[in-house]
Amino acid sequence: MSRMIRITFTVLALAIGGPVAAQDVELPYWASIDTSEAYMRSGPGEQFPIMWVYTREDLPVRVVRLLQGWRYIEEPDGTLGWMSASLLSRQRTAIVIGEDLLPMRADPSEASALRWNLEPGVVGLLGECSAGWCEFEVDRHAGWVEQSRLWGAGEP
Known part of the structure; x- marks a missing residue:
């Protein structure tokens, strides 16, 4: 019992x-x-x-x-x-903010090769962020973007 x-x-x-x-x-x-x-x-x-x-x-x-x-x-x-x-x-996802195109780079550096330009409003999967750059994936296209241009990155 x-x-x-x-x-x-x-x-x-x-x-x-x-x-x-x-x-x-x-x-x-x-x-x-x-x-x-x-x-x-x-x-x-x-x-x-x-x-x-x-x-x-x-x-x-x-x-x-x-x-x-x-x-x-x-x-x-x-x-x-x-x-x-x-x-x-x-x-974790993020949306591109601002008015201009956002360059997606091969590596986390402005000197790195340009992969794509992302328009404001594009939503993608957010990866790791470090030193002002974030890994970002949009429709299986991945690269690095400036963290300041993403809403959804960083501390909530």
Whole structure:
């Protein structure tokens, strides 16, 4: 009988403690939209109005608050709202910011060979960043770009 009680308490502890532990993360942090359609809402629940519909998978967002399966996020233009945690990934991505083309280089140096020029608004996978340069991959084309031209790189 005591074995059954221990099993019951273990199951209850996991059921109650799991969601609490999932919310025990350091804020803010970077995330990205993990679906082809995601809704930003005015509050943390499906009963709240939809403010924006995102159709851009991998768009980077900054998570600034957590509440029971919902994330209060900031997107690249500064818009803030709530999104279901199930629509987000911890995959690091970034978006090219600024007005001019961003050179993607073979190595982390302005003197390095030019691979491609990226337009503002291009979204890609973010790799390691060091000394003002970040590894960046767009449609399987990889290289190095200046970190200051990426929203989603660096500390959130």
